[in-house]
Amino acid sequence: MSTLSELPVEQIEETPTPSAAGELSGRLFGQTLGAVELVNVYLGVELGLYRSLTEDGPATPAELAERTGIDVRYAQDWLAQQAVTGLLTARGDEPSTALFSPADGVRETLVDEISPFYVGGMTYIAPSVGRALPSLVAAFRTGGGVPYAAYGPEAVTAQGALNRPAYENSLIDEWLPQVPDIQARLADTARPARVADLGAGVGWSSIRLAEAFPHIRVDGYDLDEESIARGRRYVAERGVADRVDLEVADITQPLPGGGYDLAVFFECLHDLPHPVAALEVARRSLAPGGSVIVMEEHVAESFTAPGDEVERFMAAAGTIWCVPQGRIEADSEVVGPLDIRPAVMRRLAERAGFDDVEILPIEHPFWRFYRLDVRS
Numbered sequence: 001m002s003t004l005s006e007l008p009v010e011q012i013e014e015t016p017t018p019s020a021a022g023e024l025s026g027r028l029f030g031q032t033l034g035a036v037e038l039v040n041v042y043l044g045v046e047l048g049l050y051r052s053l054t055e056d057g058p059a060t061p062a063e064l065a066e067r068t069g070i071d072v073r074y075a076q077d078w079l080a081q082q083a084v085t086g087l088l089t090a091r092g093d094e095p096s097t098a099l100f101s102p103a104d105g106v107r108e109t110l111v112d113e114i115s116p117f118y119v120g121g122m123t124y125i126a127p128s129v130g131r132a133l134p135s136l137v138a139a140f141r142t143g144g145g146v147p148y149a150a151y152g153p154e155a156v157t158a159q160g161a162l163n164r165p166a167y168e169n170s171l172i173d174e175w176l177p178q179v180p181d182i183q184a185r186l187a188d189t190a191r192p193a194r195v196a197d198l199g200a201g202v203g204w205s206s207i208r209l210a211e212a213f214p215h216i217r218v219d220g221y222d223l224d225e226e227s228i229a230r231g232r233r234y235v236a237e238r239g240v241a242d243r244v245d246l247e248v249a250d251i252t253q254p255l256p257g258g259g260y261d262l263a264v265f266f267e268c269l270h271d272l273p274h275p276v277a278a279l280e281v282a283r284r285s286l287a288p289g290g291s292v293i294v295m296e297e298h299v300a301e302s303f304t305a306p307g308d309e310v311e312r313f314m315a316a317a318g319t320i321w322c323v324p325q326g327r328i329e330a331d332s333e334v335v336g337p338l339d340i341r342p343a344v345m346r347r348l349a350e351r352a353g354f355d356d357v358e359i360l361p362i363e364h365p366f367w368r369f370y371r372l373d374v375r376s
């Protein structure tokens with residue numbers, strides 16, 4: 001191999017050096033490819049196509065169409081696209097008659113909703129934001145907000161499915177053991193604890209807590225009616241309706257209940273128009289000795305550009321999802337997912353009257369956990 005200095009001048013001049021524009025164009029093409037492929041993945045999740053291929057076995061287009069109630073031509077095109085991108089494998093040369101099987105990992109990532117690898121919910125972000133885009137464009141011009149409901153039912157599916165695997169797999173077995181006194185308080189059958197799940201969404205966290213500690217009561221509050229309606233169905237299906245109560249409520253206003261030994265904000269404080277008010281409400285709703293746990297984004301300590309993938313995800317989700325939803329009130333102080341850094345959390349907690357803010361030793365790539373206490 002010759003070094004650069006050994007090459008004839010004319011050959012050096014001909015060596016193509018990637019231009020910044022060329023590299024950026026390649027990167028943006030890759031992202032467009034990802035976006036259009038992700039919408040195809042969404043169709044597979046929403047229409048139960050991966051589920052059928054995983055649970056009922058490999059299929060030809062005609063068989064998949066028959067099993068799932070979709071059109072044969074669309075089944076053929078979707079199966080071919082999925083094989084081309086590598087999520088399915090095809091046996092046969094003709095897409096119309098080939099037999100398609102799921103690639104390794106499809107079950108865990110796109111079918112099994114409680115697998116730690118499940119990401120099917122993420123694909124609902126695309127149709128959801130699609131619905132809200134006209135309102136988002138207007139909001140960018142006017143400075144107004146976009147209500148959560150404008151993102152449609154897909155938003156509730158996306159949000160519920162995104163965090164569910166963590167609640168199902170980690171909340172009880174990995175996270176709570178890192179806060180032994182709170183774990184012990186929840187396990188104390190002599191004094192059944194009361195928990196408030198603030199911004200509970202569809203309630204998966206409330207359900208897991210109630211299942212793990214069969215004597216405690218959990219009140220979950222969320223402003224979104226669709227989330228609470230779905231959550232109540234899940235609560236009934238999981239058999240904890242006698243101890244989990246999900247209510248539509250604005251958590252920046254005094255709560256219907258009180259006397260909580262633990263109040264949790266799971267990934268919702270940064271969305272709220274009035275985070276300090278919500279923290280004050282939580283503080284006032286605590287029983288003596290009660291604590292607040294806040295799960296928030298694991299963003300860098302200070303603004304970092306360019307950022308890593310977590311930073312990029314939070315920045316992108318912030319502009320199109322969290323910040324517009326938090327700006328629905330004129331005097332909004334919404335923080336957003338990119339700016340909810342430890343120093344900001346400390347300031348919010350101090351303004352809300354908490355004396356102690358501790359970052360808990362729970363390791364997670366996406367989240368940081370804070371414990372807020374009031375000295376008695």
Ligand SMILES: C[S@@+](CC[C@H](N)C(=O)[O-])C[C@H]1O[C@@H](n2cnc3c(N)ncnc32)[C@H](O)[C@@H]1O
Pocket residue numbers: 148159160163164198199200201202221222223224227249250251252265266267268271272273
């Ligand atoms: C990012 S989601 C998190 C939901 C849930 N904790 C989870 O982990 O899946 C934020 C939630 O905050 C709720 N929310 C926003 N503003 C609220 C308010 N003022 N009062 C109660 N809930 C609110 C939204 O409806 C949404 O369900």
